[in-house]
Amino acid sequence: METEDLEQRLYEDNGLSSWVMTKCDQWQQHYVDNYKETFREYYRIWRGKYDPNDKIRESERSQLISPATAQAIESSVAEIEEATFGRGEFFDIRDDIVIPDMKEGMSEQEQAQLQAEMRQKAMDKQKIEYLKQKLGEDFQKQKVRKDIGEVLLNAAIFGTGIAEVILDLENEVKPATQTMGDVMAQGITETERAVVRLKPVLPQNFLIQPEATDIQSSLGVAIDEEVSPHSIKLLQEQGIYRDVVVGSSSTETSDDLEVDSTLAVQPDGVVRLTKYYGLVPRHLLDAELAEKTEDELVDEIVEVEEEEPNPLAYEVEDVEVEVKSGDSYYVEACVVIANGGTILKAIENPYMMKDRPVLAFPWDVVPSRFWGRGVTEKAFHSQKALDAELRGRIDALALTNVPMMAMDATRKPRGEKGEIRPGKMILTNGDPREVLQPFNFGQVQNITFAQAEALQNQIQAATGAFDSTGMPNAINRTSSSTLSMGLSAIIKRQKRTLVNFQESFLVPFVKMAACRYMQFDPENYPVEDFIFTVSSSLGILQREYEITQLVQLLQTMPQDNPVYPLLVKAVIENMSLSNREELDRMIDNSMQPDPQQQQLAQATAQTQLEFTQSQTQALIGQASESQARAKKIQAETVAIPIKEETDRIEAIADITRADGELTRDDKMKLKIAETAIKERGATIQEEKLSAST
Known part of the structure; x- marks a missing residue:
């Protein structure tokens, strides 16, 4: 511990450049010891470049490299790129602004406040749409999509995708016309503005603290690369770097920093x-900034001495940078060093978010490690076995296909060339059948074809990158359930990588770029706290699978179902059609009712309502009439017995008066009639009781 503290003090005594380069050299040595040769072999496998160190056995002569891993890498990267950029716009801004509605019964003051709030929220919505459109245009101009594709490729090959977010000044040149008197002049206009670029970084050019798991948890990160001297000179002329003499680091590029290790001759004259x-x-x-201020004041004194005979007195020795006693020991800074010792730039972090302009994401996470696990690492052992199988077969074919002869050397003429070719005459000292004998090593077994195919399927299973030829062998297409289960396993692995890329790289980059534009180009970018999201969709394989499911659902649904247009729209949105947006608008318009048809439907409904009301009133009138008729009948029914009783009494009175005139037969008939009337009255009473109950 004391030794480390002593070394730390020695580094600090030598200045800022010594402290930074010591850390960078330590981190680079850790990379060289653990990852350098492995990553170089991954790169050769992807490029199909052979190296003598890749020999599996000493007698191996073939240099074949199977393209199975390269195919898996390209297929996996293409799937993520299609899922990210397939719909055109790959990012979005969350719009959770809700414009309130005007309510009844509000006072004039409340209405005025509500209208002001509505106008403000409408302006906020316009800001969101403007920022989304402007940021998309700038990304397209700076070719961000191509750079993200390179980052994805690096992640698939080496396991980790790394990129630097660069802020640069760019002159926008546009054709323009201007009136000069009576003449219309044509020319160009130049506008200088800040732009944000994305620069992919290879693993050998990136340095990070070994125990760090991400960029923010590390003491710092460094991008160590070799560039041409003219790029530094241009930045010095723009005032970004200090105007100091910078020479070449060496005649040739360093072995640890070379971009392509397969090149026979590396570029020289680099920095x-x-x-x-x-x-x-x-x-x-602070000491470095004070030294810079001192140098600037010295230069200013020299210029003043050249212009004025009696210059002002500048006390350069007393120049110091004010340091607050309560500040922490470390400060976030940006330091640029050339050739390991010349400081070109040393400033405190100038960005308002105080973030580091470097982004990285692992293709597949390795617990507690910064470097991830890529497609090449997953397929490495299967790839080596497949290469051994192919090389062994090619070496065996060289022994079995090329004709060879065994010859008695004592009976061969002196000076005779030992070669076999068509039409060649061979001279022998004796019978040729005794001197020459064909020699054959046998035939190569056909089992190597099956073994090579099985190893290729292992690579596809290890990486999850199934192509059109490997899919039927891995998944039984005759069963829809088996196909669904097989595809779901592949889609889940691709979705996992996609989500990891979006959360660790894509969304942080969009937010970082927007903050850079807000800080250095506030005229074109509104300064607000926006929440950025990704608008990525499914990959090609995932979209095809989803389309199949939607089409099967459409076949079981009638076209007049209100859900049917929504399903058709979902199918179209998963397609890569050039007029997809136009079709979406047409479907949306078709789902909205026609105003004329809507008015006609309303008139029809009103007419039907009036007709129904008239029918109801008629039925009510008929019911009233029936009730009145029933009451009349009931009243008449009650009055019948009374009338019959009156008639009976009158008949009895008449009988009494004419009793003396009636015969015996007439009296009997009267008795029978009276009995019948009584029976009739009893029947009516029973009917009344039954009706009332």
């Missing part, structure tokens, strides 16, 4: 440029 983003001791940065 080693180390860009460090991270924490540095505050006093070292």
